[in-house]
Amino acid sequence: MRRSREERDDLEKSCSVAKDSSIGLLRLIAVLIIFVVGVIIGLASSSHIDRYFTLQAGQYYTNYALAPTPTSVDRKCTIVQNCEKVDCLSMDSFLSPKNLTHSLSDEELFWRASMVPKEDEYPYKRVPKVAFMFLTRGPLPMLPLWERFFLGHEKLFSIYVHALPGYDLNVSSTSPFYKRQIPSKKVEWGTISLADAERRLLANALLDFSNERFVLLSESCIPVYNFPTVYKYLIESVHSFVEAYDDPSRYGRGRYSRRMQPHIKLADWRKGSQWFELNRTLAVVVVSDTKYYTIFRKYCLPACYPDEHYIPTYLHMFYGSLNANRTVTWVDWSMGGPHPATYGKANITERLYSVFKE
Numbered sequence: 001m002r003r004s005r006e007e008r009d010d011l012e013k014s015c016s017v018a019k020d021s022s023i024g025l026l027r028l029i030a031v032l033i034i035f036v037v038g039v040i041i042g043l044a045s046s047s048h049i050d051r052y053f054t055l056q057a058g059q060y061y062t063n064y065a066l067a068p069t070p071t072s073v074d075r076k077c078t079i080v081q082n083c084e085k086v087d088c089l090s091m092d093s094f095l096s097p098k099n100l101t102h103s104l105s106d107e108e109l110f111w112r113a114s115m116v117p118k119e120d121e122y123p124y125k126r127v128p129k130v131a132f133m134f135l136t137r138g139p140l141p142m143l144p145l146w147e148r149f150f151l152g153h154e155k156l157f158s159i160y161v162h163a164l165p166g167y168d169l170n171v172s173s174t175s176p177f178y179k180r181q182i183p184s185k186k187v188e189w190g191t192i193s194l195a196d197a198e199r200r201l202l203a204n205a206l207l208d209f210s211n212e213r214f215v216l217l218s219e220s221c222i223p224v225y226n227f228p229t230v231y232k233y234l235i236e237s238v239h240s241f242v243e244a245y246d247d248p249s250r251y252g253r254g255r256y257s258r259r260m261q262p263h264i265k266l267a268d269w270r271k272g273s274q275w276f277e278l279n280r281t282l283a284v285v286v287v288s289d290t291k292y293y294t295i296f297r298k299y300c301l302p303a304c305y306p307d308e309h310y311i312p313t314y315l316h317m318f319y320g321s322l323n324a325n326r327t328v329t330w331v332d333w334s335m336g337g338p339h340p341a342t343y344g345k346a347n348i349t350e351r352l353y354s355v356f357k358e
Contacts, residue, residue, distance in 0.1 A: 091123075091124075095124070095208070095209045095210070096208045096209065096210055097207050097208065099179075100160070100179065100180060100181065100182050100183075100204060101183065102183060103183075104183075106185075106196065106199075106200060106203075109200070109203045109204070110199065110203050110287050110288065112203075112207065113202070113203035113204070113206040113207060113284070113287050113288075114206075114284055114287055114288035116284055122209075126209070126210060127155060127156070127210060128210065128211075128212035128213070128235055129155075129156055129157055129158050129208070129210045129211050129212060129213075130156065130157050130158075130211070130212070130213045130214075130215060130230070130231055130234055130235070131157070131158045131159075131160060131205035131208070131211040131213065131214045131215065132157060132158070132159050132160070132215050132217060133160045133162070133198075133201040133202070133205060133214060133215060133216050133217065134159070134160065134161045134162070134217050134218070134219065135162050135187075135194075135197055135198065135201065135216060135217070135218055136161065136162070136163050136218060136219040137163065137164055137167075137187075137219070138163055138164060138167045138219075139169075139219065140161075140169070140177070140219050141219060141220075142219065142220070142221070142222050143171070143175075143177065145222055145223070146176075146177075146222075146223070147175055147176060147177070149223045149226070149227055150176045150227060152227075153227045153228075153231070154176065156227075156231055157176075157227075157231075158205060158208055158210070158211055159176055159177055159180040160180060160182055160201050160204055160205050161177065161180050161181045161182065162181075162182055162184045162187075162197050162200060162201050163181060163184055164184065164186065164187070165184050165185060165186060168181075169181055182200065182201065182204045183200075184197070184200070185197070185200070190302050190303065190305050191302060191306070192296065192297050192300065192306045194274070194306065194307040195293075195296070195306040195307050195310050195311075198216060198274075198307065198311075199286065199287055199293075201216065202214055202278070202283050202286060202287050203287045205283070206280070206283055206284060206287060211280065212235065212279065212280050213234040213235060213237075213277060213278070213279055213280070214277065214278045214279075214280070214283045215234070215276075215277045215328065216274070216275050216276050216277070217275065217329070218275070220342070221275070221329060224330075224356045224357055225357075234277065234328075237279075237324075239322060239323060239324035240276075240277060240278045240279050240282050240315075240322055240323050240324065241276065241277040241278075241323075241324050241326060241327055241328045242272060242276045242277070242278070242311055242312055242315055242323050242324075242325070242327065243272030243273040243276075243312065243325065243326055243327040244270040244271070244272045244312035244313070244315060244316045244320075244323065244325055245270060245271060245272065245312075245325070246269070246270060246271075247271045251271075252269070252271045253266060253269060255269075255271075255300070255303065255304045255305065255309065256269045257299040257300065257301075257304070259298075259299045260295050260299050260300075263291070263292065263295055264292065264295060264313065264317070268313060268316065268317050269309070269313055270309065270312040270313045270316045271308055271309055271312060272308060272309075272311070272312035272327070273308070273327045273329065273331065274307045274308055275327055275328075275329040275331070276311060276327060277327070277328045279322075281322070282315065282319060282322060282323075285318075285319065286311060286314070289314065292310075292313075292314050292317075293310065293314075296309070296310045330356055
């Protein structure tokens with residue numbers, strides 16, 4: 001009986017061990033199955049990712065191959081084509097812009113024109129030129145005379161024309177006035193807009209570093225000496241030519257505004273002809289001035305006539321020693337009134353030319 005109980009206990013233990021072994025084997029198989037499935041999933045994912053990046057890289061390099069890097073020749077051709085429309089960043093176009101058309105505002109233009117090189121020596125052989133600046137409403141009736149005056153001296157002068165907006169100066173392509181109009185704005189007689197136009201002409205002319213002397217003219221002006229005489233006289237002069245005098249009448253001091261004090265006093269107030277001639281140094285000074293020009297803009301109102309007072313007063317205050325205190329143009333005011341005398345065909349005589357030259 002006792003033996004039978006022991007055998008039964010041994011049998012139960014054997015069954016328990018076998019059962020535990022089966023469970024362990026099942027667990028091991030399950031772990032192996034999960035591992036194998038994980039490996040398969042990992043390999044599949046890796047293969048998909050590899051194909052994705054290979055495809056993307058192929059597309060990238062295909063696109064890159066379709067758009068090759070421009071060669072230096074291509075870039076040069078593009079620049080040359082653009083030069084027909086805008087100024088290029090070359091030394092020649094910087095020193096002497098050939099195209100006078102630009103989109104600069106007055107503020108941007110004056111800032112650009114006021115730049116002065118620090119080095120005294122030029123990196124090229126500079127031939128000084130005279131800039132002839134024509135302030136006109138439209139046509140130039142004396143154009144044939146001026147064309148004859150300039151003929152044969154093309155490397156010694158520059159021409160700038162400020163006409164009313166919308167007016168197109170119609171001249172032949174062989175004329176020295178061809179494509180010499182600058183971007184302009186409306187001008188009204190007796191207002192600050194006249195002085196604005198003068199400074200606009202100066203600023204555009206200053207963009208050409210070869211321009212050394214600057215002459216303001218109207219459509220009514222004519223030359224009474226030949227070009228070599230005028231050129232030699234201006235280039236060799238150590239002074240500029242701006243008329244500036246103290247006029248105690250109501251047409252002089254009477255136009256002064258006390259609101260200009262303390263910056264501009266009555267003792268500083270000067271009057272002079274609108275038509276001036278400046279050297280390059282003083283031209284830069286006039287264009288770069290903002291303080292005193294702003295005062296004139298605010299307080300020199302009709303009938304103050306800023307074009308007759310701003311430059312004469314400003315130069316008298318700060319640069320009097322550089323000014324000859326006279327103008328290079330002659331105007332006949334003997335008839336009286338706000339405008340000078342006009343000469344027609346019947347008035348043109350040798351005697352009149354002699355008067356001009358005196």
